[in-house]
Amino acid sequence: xxxxxxxxxxxxxxxxxxxxxxxxxxxxxxxxxxxxxxxxxxxxxxxxxxxxxxxxxxxxxxxxxxxxxxxxxxxxxxxxxxxxxxxxxxxxxxxxxxxxxxxxxxxxxxxxxxxxxxxxxxxxxxxxxxxxxxxxxxxxxx
Numbered sequence: 001x002x003x004x005x006x007x008x009x010x011x012x013x014x015x016x017x018x019x020x021x022x023x024x025x026x027x028x029x030x031x032x033x034x035x036x037x038x039x040x041x042x043x044x045x046x047x048x049x050x051x052x053x054x055x056x057x058x059x060x061x062x063x064x065x066x067x068x069x070x071x072x073x074x075x076x077x078x079x080x081x082x083x084x085x086x087x088x089x090x091x092x093x094x095x096x097x098x099x100x101x102x103x104x105x106x107x108x109x110x111x112x113x114x115x116x117x118x119x120x121x122x123x124x125x126x127x128x129x130x131x132x133x134x135x136x137x138x139x140x141x142x
Contacts, residue, residue, distance in 0.1 A: 025066045026065070028066050029068070029069035032070050038077065040067050041094075044067070044093045059142065060096065078094045079098065079114050082095070083118060083126055084123065085126075086126060095107070096137055098110065098137070104134055111130055114127050
């Protein structure tokens with residue numbers, strides 16, 4: 001598993017063919033690779049696509065699905081990322097991962113408690129703002 005993580009660190013994501021990157025990320029999720037959580041959260045906005053056509057039901061990006069499969073170890077780190085990262089693009093993705101792992105209600109409560117405990121005003125504001133995103137957390141991000 002470590003070699004997959006090292007590959008993700010070493011390569012420029014743009015250089016890797018979409019379906020190969022998709023496969024690597026999926027493998028990390030399938031093997032519940034806790035050691036990959038930080039790397040996957042850092043590339044949460046990366047979009048991959050399959051090289052074949054056809055009709056498919058909408059589904060979350062591969063990184064979000066992989067993080068959700070890893071499970072509980074992801075939740076607290078995703079909450080921490082919500083506090084640290086001011087990206088309007090990534091915040092709904094972090095929230096979606098939390099909701100997939102914990103459920104919408106518990107996930108929102110986790111973020112509320114983190115905001116309540118947060119001493120840094122900027123981080124606290126980000127967490128409080130993220131709580132609003134849970135109203136759409138049960139919807140697929142595509």
